[in-house]
Amino acid sequence: MQKVLEGNHAISWGAKASDVKVIAAYPITPQTQIVELLSEMCTSGELDAKFIKVESEHSAMAAVIGSAAAGVRSFTATSSHGLLLMHEMLHWAVGARLPIVLANVNRAVGPPWNIWTDQNDSLSQRDTGLIQIYCESNQEVFDTTLQAFKVAETVSLPAMLVLDAFFLSHTSEIVDVFGADIGKKYLPPFKPVDFLDPDNPKAFGNLTGPDYYYELRHKIHKDHLRAIDVARRADAEFGKTFGRSYGLVEEYRTEGAETILVTSGTITSTARVVIDERRERGEKLGLLKIRLFRPFPLDDVRRVLTRAKKVAVIDRNIGFSIGGIFAQEIRSALWNTRVHVPLFSFIAGIGGRDVTPEVLNEILDIASAVEYPEQETYWIGVKDEELSYTGR
Amino acid sequence: MRNFPIPEDELMTSGHLACQGCGATQAMRFALKALGKQTVIVMPACCWSVIDGPFPHSAVQVPVFHTAFETAASCAAGVKAGLDMRGDHETAVLAWAGDGGTFDIGFQALSGAAERNDDIIFACYDNEAYMNTGVQRSSATPFGAWTTTTPHPHTKSHPKKSMFEILAAHRIPYLATASVAYPNDLVDKFRRAREIRGMKFIHIIAPCPAGWKSAPEKTVELARLAVQSRLFPLVEVWQGKYYLVKKDLPYKPVTDYLSQQGRFAALSEADIGRIQADIEERWEELLRKEQLGGPVPGNA
Numbered sequence: 204m205q206k207v208l209e210g211n212h213a214i215s216w217g218a219k220a221s222d223v224k225v226i227a228a229y230p231i232t233p234q235t236q237i238v239e240l241l242s243e244m245c246t247s248g249e250l251d252a253k254f255i256k257v258e259s260e261h262s263a264m265a266a267v268i269g270s271a272a273a274g275v276r277s278f279t280a281t282s283s284h285g286l287l288l289m290h291e292m293l294h295w296a297v298g299a300r301l302p303i304v305l306a307n308v309n310r311a312v313g314p315p316w317n318i319w320t321d322q323n324d325s326l327s328q329r330d331t332g333l334i335q336i337y338c339e340s341n342q343e344v345f346d347t348t349l350q351a352f353k354v355a356e357t358v359s360l361p362a363m364l365v366l367d368a369f370f371l372s373h374t375s376e377i378v379d380v381f382g383a384d385i386g387k388k389y390l391p392p393f394k395p396v397d398f399l400d401p402d403n404p405k406a407f408g409n410l411t412g413p414d415y416y417y418e419l420r421h422k423i424h425k426d427h428l429r430a431i432d433v434a435r436r437a438d439a440e441f442g443k444t445f446g447r448s449y450g451l452v453e454e455y456r457t458e459g460a461e462t463i464l465v466t467s468g469t470i471t472s473t474a475r476v477v478i479d480e481r482r483e484r485g486e487k488l489g490l491l492k493i494r495l496f497r498p499f500p501l502d503d504v505r506r507v508l509t510r511a512k513k514v515a516v517i518d519r520n521i522g523f524s525i526g527g528i529f530a531q532e533i534r535s536a537l538w539n540t541r542v543h544v545p546l547f548s549f550i551a552g553i554g555g556r557d558v559t560p561e562v563l564n565e566i567l568d569i570a571s572a573v574e575y576p577e578q579e580t581y582w583i584g585v586k587d588e589e590l591s592y593t594g595r
Numbered sequence: 596m597r598n599f600p601i602p603e604d605e606l607m608t609s610g611h612l613a614c615q616g617c618g619a620t621q622a623m624r625f626a627l628k629a630l631g632k633q634t635v636i637v638m639p640a641c642c643w644s645v646i647d648g649p650f651p652h653s654a655v656q657v658p659v660f661h662t663a664f665e666t667a668a669s670c671a672a673g674v675k676a677g678l679d680m681r682g683d684h685e686t687a688v689l690a691w692a693g694d695g696g697t698f699d700i701g702f703q704a705l706s707g708a709a710e711r712n713d714d715i716i717f718a719c720y721d722n723e724a725y726m727n728t729g730v731q732r733s734s735a736t737p738f739g740a741w742t743t744t745t746p747h748p749h750t751k752s753h754p755k756k757s758m759f760e761i762l763a764a765h766r767i768p769y770l771a772t773a774s775v776a777y778p779n780d781l782v783d784k785f786r787r788a789r790e791i792r793g794m795k796f797i798h799i800i801a802p803c804p805a806g807w808k809s810a811p812e813k814t815v816e817l818a819r820l821a822v823q824s825r826l827f828p829l830v831e832v833w834q835g836k837y838y839l840v841k842k843d844l845p846y847k848p849v850t851d852y853l854s855q856q857g858r859f860a861a862l863s864e865a866d867i868g869r870i871q872a873d874i875e876e877r878w879e880e881l882l883r884k885e886q887l888g889g890p891v892p893g894n895a
Contacts, residue, residue, distance in 0.1 A: 224680040227673060253676040258707030262669035265662065265704065269637065269673025272660050275680045277673070295663055399635045399658040399674060401686050406653035408661030415650055 208378040210371035211236035213341040214280060214306045214364075216378070217348025219250045220386035221304070223278040224393075225270035227255040227263040232318050233368040234282040234308045250383075260285035264292035264305075271301035272407065274398030276352065279303065282368065283310035283324045290328065293361070297332030297423060299408060302355035302362070302393075304348065305333070309468065309519075310368045311554045319555020320368035322468070322520035326496075326528045332423055334362035334430060335497040337467040341376040346447055349390050353437040358430045359396055360423070365496075368555065370469040379447075389444045427498040434495055451495040452503045456482060460489025462570055463511040465533060467493045470517055470551075470558045477563040488567065493529060501536050508533065509542040515570040517563075519552040526550070526580035547576045551583045601782050602628045611654035613646045616811025618801030618818060619720040620646060621775040623655070623691070626718060626797075629785030632657060634687045635678070637671040639701060640664035641693035642727040642803075643720075665700040667692040668708035671715040687789050690717040694735035695725050698756050705796075709765035712793040716785070719758070719796070722803035730806040738873075739866045741858040742806070750861060754873065759798055759830070766835035767794040772827060774800045776819035780829060780841070787831075800827045808857020820852035825878045826870075837892065838885035849874055 208216065214237045218226070226245070228238040244250035253270075257263045260281050267277035281289060286307050296303050307325050311317040325335060336351060338344045347364045355362040366372060397405065411419065435451055442448030453471075456478055457463055466474050471492045478490050491507050493500075508514050514537075518527025525531060530548035537544055547570045552558040562583055569581060606627035613620040619642050627634065634657045638644060644661060648654050662670040671690035678686050692701055697719035705717060724742045725731040732742040734756040745751045762770050769791045773781040781799065788795035800821045804811040821827040822841075826849055829841035849871050853859040862870075 225673065225676045227669075227676075253680055255672055255676055255713075256711065257669055257672075258703060258710075261665065262704045262707055265666035265669035266673030266676070268662065268666075269660070269670040269675075270677035270680070271673075273635075273674045273677025273681065275677045277677070291663055292666070399660055399678075401633050401635065401657060404632075404653075404656055404658045406647060406650075406655075406659040406661070409647060409650040409653065409659075410645055411650040 204381065205377055205379050207375050208341055208380070209236065209373050209375050210341045210344050210366050211308070211373070212240050213345040213378050213380070214348055215240035215244065216380045217345045218278045219244055220345070220381055220383055221276065221278070221349050221352050221390055222383035222386060222392070223250070223252050224275035225253050225255070225267060225277045226279065227257050227266035227270070228279050228281070229257055229260045229263050229285060231260070231282050231285040233310060233372045234280050234285070234306070236372070237280040237306060260288040261292060264289040264296065267303045268292060268296050268299060268301055271296075271303050272299065272399050274395040276393040277303050280306040282308040283312055286324045287312065287327065290331070293328055293331040293333050296361040300359040302352070302359055304351045304355055305361065305363045306348070307363050307365050308368050308372045309365055317554045318368065320370060320519065321553045321555065322365075322528070325363065325365045326520050328363070329497065329528070332360065332427065333497065334360055336362065336364045336495055337493065338364060338366045338371065339469060339471045339492065341371060341374070341378045342447065343449055344371060345378050345380055346441060346445070346449070349386060350434070350437050350441055352390055354430055354434045356393055357433045357437070358426045360426060360430065365468070367469045389441060430498050431495070431500055449494055451500040452507065453492040453494060454507055455490035455492065457489030457491065457507060457510070459487055461487040461512040462567070463489045463491050463508060463514055464567065465491045465493060465514060465516040465529065467496070467529060468519065470519060473558060473560060474563055477560050477567070481567060486571070499532060499536070504533060504536045505540055508537060508544060509540050511544055513545050513547065513570055515547040515549060515566060517549045517551055517558070517566065519558070521550055521553060545575045548580045549583055550580060556584070600779050601625065604628065606632065606656045608654050608656065610648065610652065611646050612648055613642070614805050616802075616804040616814040617642070617646070618775045618803060618814050619643060619693070619722060621814070622720045622781070622799045622801050625775070625778045625781045626689070626785050627655060627657065629782040630687050630689060630789055633685050634689055635660065635674055637662055637667055637674055637688065637690045639667040639692050639696040640727070641696050642722070643691060643693070645727060664696055666704055667696050667701050668713070668715070668717055669704040671717070672708050672711070672713040675714050688715045690715055692717070692719055693727070694719060694721045694723060695733045697721070698734045698758055706765065709762060709767050709794050709796070712767065714792050714794070716788045716795045716797065718799060720799045720801040722801050722806060723755070724806050726803045726806045738870060739859060739862045741861065747861050762796045763832050763835045765794070767796060768792070768834060769795040770832040770835070772798045772800070772830050774818045774822045774827065774829065775802070776815045776822065777829065784831065806858070808860070809855055813855055817852065817855060820847055823847040824849040824852045825874050826852060828878065828881060830881065833891055837888040837890070838881065839891055840881055840885050
């Protein structure tokens with residue numbers, strides 16, 4: 204059934220199609236519509252789930268950790284500071300091996316207050332062990348909600364799907380949705396590996412010394428690696444069932460490309476247009492969209508990018524002093540390949556600033572002009588004069 | 596066979612890692628006797644995180660979910676929602692926290708669960724400081740007590756936070772205090788809590804020889820003197836309104852209680868006078884509240 208949905212409501216529909224049993228959430232702009240619609244769905248009975256209206260995001264994650272430990276499919280959504288407040292419990296959900304799905308609307312972190320999009324909230328969770336999937340369209344958001352549960356439940360790890368504030372969260376698109384009756388063809392009812400069962404009492408998360416803790420972390424690492432192929436199969440199976448799939452990464456016009464632009468999120472859609480235009484003019488350009496960020500699809504990224512002569516990575520985020528976070532990941536992915544590909548790292552769009560075709564053209568012009576980057580990190584469009592009013 | 600008012604079944608086993616004379620261990624033993632096997636425990640960071648034993652052991656014969664320090668109430672609310680959605684409405688969910696996880700870091704989540712009236716039992720075994728980390732003051736530490744962060748001569752200058760009154764103000768269905776020196780009473784209260792739907796809070800005074808600088812064999816005696824001195828009266832409150840205060844116990848002056856604990860060694864006469872006056876004021880307040888609420892309704 205086709206509906207006109209904003210990205211936030213596409214997530215609510217995705218949670219409904221996934222037949223979630225417990226939701227716990229706390230309001231934060233720009234995530235709020237997700238839980239508003241889910242509240243309505245729970246109230247009307249069209250979604251048979253308990254919704255715990257908690258007093259903080261920390262409690263939201265703690266509550267779904269509890270419900271997932273009790274053995275039911277559990278969901279939450281947040282953004283920015285809410286995700287940062289959850290941070291401790293994200294580690295807990297990973298360590299407890301609970302397949303919770305979390306939707307995060309990418310929003311900049313204060314101070315100063317800013318409700319617009321960038322990726323520093325989700326990328327700050329890089330080493331929690333949370334699976335991270337970045338979406339480009341509202342259809343992808345809906346579809347990825349189901350895929351995230353599929354992957355999470357297969358490897359017993361929590362997963363986060365990520366969408367850009369406003370560009371997706373508050374922008375309406377036509378989305379093909381379905382209910383849990385159809386969703387279960389792809390995503391059968393959750394069968395927990397273990398759960399809190401009074402008939403089979405066990406203790407979870409006890410004090411564990413160096414003799415065992417090390418192995419438990421190694422198991423998480425191995426399951427993260429396994430999750431790459433699990434995610435690939437989950438996406439392919441989704442494609443077979445519903446006719447839509449996205450890949451772990453997506454190559455766009457990379458055939459014969461000498462320079463490959465790397466993007467994530469909604470910047471990708473704009474980049475497609477710019478690549479098309481410049482291809483028309485005969486430039487050998489291609490695009491690689493990173494969809495799965497954790498676990499990192501190392502082989503896919505290497506396979507595509509080692510064919511290029513130059514790589515240009517756009518980051519809507521910043522690892523202060525070292526540069527863009529996707530750029531760092533890709534640099535390290537390319538290190539042990541015996542192929543040296545110069546990597547241009549571009550920062551753009553932080554705090555929700557528009558990344559227009561002009562911005563992308565400037566980026567591609569810089570990458571085309573020289574053989575080798577003249578700066579480790581290029582900040583595009585910085586208004587230095589205006590910054591000087593801070594008095595320094 | 597003798598008619599034991601307390602079940603003979605032991606759901607807490609030997610082999611746990613508690614210190615000698617640990618009041619928190621007594622509290623768990625009796626709480627589980629009352630609640631029975633159909634119970635799930637949610638355990639935030641507290642002494643019991645250690646007492647339960649290291650992986651792969653557990654000293655209790657019910658499921659235990661260890662969780663982060665500030666999440667006893669929110670995690671327990673989630674467990675309850677999960678069990679409900681599995682169709683299990685019988686299992687009691689017990690959040691089992693120390694005073695730090697209740698009065699301080701766990702306070703926000705506790706208040707949230709109380710306001711939502713989540714169907715859980717939140718039990719606080721109160722040993723009046725961060726004992727697991729080596730005796731640091733909490734907001735449950737009483738006036739005049741020594742801890743490692745309120746060293747002599749700067750012992751705690753403020754009175755203990757009245758968690759009981761704060762929970763009463765949430766108007767939760769059931770609220771009670773209990774003492775490990777009165778196991779029959781403690782078991783009764785946990786049994787009552789199990790039968791009531793919605794939020795239940797049970798505040799247990801649990802002496803800690805290591806932190807109180809008291810003799811391990813004096814734990815039960817101190818837990819009794821805390822009650823009899825009226826420093827820690829045995830009270831039940833329904834819906835935040837109907838109070839029932841246990842008044843038929845012998846009265847003992849608070850000095851009997853204070854003098855057996857090294858943590859109070861530096862109290863002056865004036866300090867003891869202040870503590871005694873505070874006890875009397877609070878006791879009178881409690882009796883007035885009991886009178887004001889009137890008789891406990893039969894359906895409470």
